[in-house]
Amino acid sequence: MSLNIEKLENVVRKDDGSIVAQCPACAADGHDQTGRNHLFINPDGKFGCAANAGDKNHRKRIFKLVGHKGPRCFIIRPFKHVERFQPYSILRKLETLAGTLGTGKSESVKHSGYDIPDFGTLGTGVFIPQSGFNFNEERKKKRYIGIKIPVPSVPNSSKVKMDTTKFEHLAGVDTLDEVSKALKTVSGPVALDIETYGNGLNPWRGDIRLLSLAIPDQPAWLLDLKAIGYDLGELGQCLQERQIIAHNAKFDLLWLRHRCGLRLDNVFCTLTAARLLSNGKRELRNGLYACWERFLGLPPGTDHGKSDWGGMFLTEDQLEYAALDVFHLHELQEKQQLLINKEKLGDVLHLENRLIPVVVEMENRGFGINKERLLGVMEDYSTELKDTLAYFKKAFGEEINPNSPKQLKEALTEKGLKLSNTSEQTLKEDGHSLTMCILNYRSAKKQMEQAETLLKAIEEDGRIHARFEPTGTDTGRFSSKKPNLQNIGRGKLRGCFTPADGSSLVVADYSQVELRVAAAIANEERMIEAYKNGEDLHRQTASIVLGKPLEDVSKEDRQLAKAVNFGLLYGQLAKGLVVYAETSYGVKLNIEQARQIRQKFFDEYKHLREWHSQAHKDASSNCEVLSTKFGRKRWLPMEGDVRWQRVATLLNAPVQGGAADVIKTAIIALQAKLPEGAGLVSTVHDELIVEAPLKNVEAIKKLMEDIMIESAASLYPTVPFEVEAHICEDWSEK
DSSP: OEEOGGGOSSOEEOTTSOEEEOOHHHHHHTOOOTTOOOEEEOTTSOEEEGGGTTOHHHHHHHHHHHEESSSSOOBOOOOTTGGGOTTOGGGGGHHHHHTTTTTTOOOOEEETTEEEOOOEEEOSSOEEEOTTOOHHHHHHTTOOOOOBOOOOOOOOTTSOOOOGGGEEEEOOTTHHHHHHHHHHTOOSOEEEEEEEEESTTOTTTEEEEEEEEEOTTSOEEEEEHHHHOSOOTHHHHHHHTSOEEETTHHHHHHHHHHHHOOOOOOEEEHHHHHHHHHTTOTTOOOSHHHHIIIIIOOOOOOOOTTSOSSSSSOOHHHHHHHHHHHHTHHHHHHHHHHHHHHTTOHHHHHHHHHHHHHHHHHHHHOEEBOHHHHHHHHHHHHHHHHHHHHHHHHHHOTTOOTTOHHHHHHHHHHTTOOOSOOOHHHHHHHOOHHHHHHHHHHHHHHHHHHHHHHHHHBOTTSEEOOEEETTSSTTSOOEEESSOGGGOOSSTTGGGBOOOTTEEEEEEEESSHHHHHHHHHHTOHHHHHHHHTTOOHHHHHHHHHHTOOGGGOOHHHHHHHHHHHHHHHTTOOHHHHHHHHHHHHOOOOOHHHHHHHHHHHHHHOHHHHHHHHHHHHHHHTTOOEEEOTTOOEEEOOOSSSOHHHHHHHHHHHHHHHHHHHHHHHHHHHHHHHOOTTOEEEEEETTEEEEEEEGGGHHHHHHHHHHHHHHHHHHHOTTSOOOEEEEEESSGGGO
């Protein structure tokens, strides 16, 4: 019998090769606690429980929980530098053995004075014994000790295979100086990648196993940080002075920032470049292997990203995989840069690459959250959810599942409401008390789920470190995840986000940024004039479409105008305006009213009408790509019935992409001027949130207003921009 070490808890490896760990059988009974490890495993694989010595049934329970069937053995993997693991003498010959894996041959290996004969074929990850070979008989003769070896795959012509002479696996602290000296002999960029384990997507809950580095004409260095530790010393300083090439650089840089304290500010992200060159082209993928094929004409490698990177040994396949991740990055950068220049995307790529280190700092800092306040909000939400569920059960009966669209549709039909589906928009359009009952339940459920997600995301430092993706959308807008802070609406949840002691939040956002960008793009003089005069554009639009003097425009009229401005801006027809006005602003219109409003809107804003007309012409032509004023491109769909999609993209992308260029320019400028102790904690749409020491809040508020306005004016000088900034004790106060 043998045990799978990777299934054990609290593993401690001793100098003599033995292991102690938490006994899984004792743990299951609640007897074994951290620091009192009963389980022992000898170098030869024998195991037992110190607290239950001689108890065969207890030993059988251990094997049932974490054991392997077959002859007694450890799970041993081929390892390039086997001499490092002297206690496992059987490994001394494995490097020779591993050299013939996949060839159908094996060599005799001596262990403890016994010959290990050619006992089978070592194939693609499976040990296949020779015909007639009997494990138990051979074991009785003491001719062999069983070994399970996950071996490298047989080379395949359709996969990239790494030449193992082109990388070095380094696990000694002294190797850091060697790598530093080698890097100092060249002045070019350094290719970088990491492999992680534990919670491999979360730097606060996982660890880095390998830091892979490469420069041209040198073997790649695979630094084993599990052995070396996170203090990179002079190597860290050397990396900070170089340009870093990485695929999905923000991921790697965040891990290195949090775990090693590195701030890598000069980066070329090949994923970002690939996204900029394929924006809107749904058929193209931007993963590393896809980029190899697309830009370099290379076949993909074998993906070992989800393999076990925390084990005692790493397989040759894993090491090759880690080396390949950096081996082609210089060539990939060169090819992408040529295409970036050809497409005139140089300024956009430069902006995005400069933005990555700023976003890494924002994610690493995190957003403070008051856990006690959040728990209180969750109690309120729980009560609301119970109440809405009780009301739902009263209206629909106990047997109907409120989370089943099929059951809901059938139940509504039985009650005389025949709806095409149970989407939020359809239910809102209907407006019946039963549909409102469903919507109320869904709203209560959603806010409870959001609160639970936030609670789970709080790290040990009491902060939430959400991820922000600068190129996560086709328009160039940020996306957010883990958790998504962009979908947290105004209300109680925002009140849980608070600054650290001695600090305040400064929340600043652009006023009507998309309308202003659209006015600049279309050169809509009537809108531009209103902004220059400091007038309220929504009140002006209400006056135009309702035929009222400005002084007679009511609050309700202004709500209507907001629906009109934002809806018609992106090409809505009358029917769409009716739905949008009611679902988004609570304003009811009939189809004829919507037609008249739409006509008056475009009669007054003539340049907007011309811009829309041109979009319709381009949609019907062979127009393939559009650009923001800054140069961000988006390719248009060309095949199938996509005319309306093309129209919507031609109107939407330049505006939202232009707004994205504005706020990204502002973020970079702001980061460079923020005083020590202050830092960005979040960005939501057109809003920036900075955590600032109390002594600096007023100055930082002014700084944010000035920089955000200057950044917008640098791209769209014909339209004045406004920024509203507030000093807050929590996010909800804005």
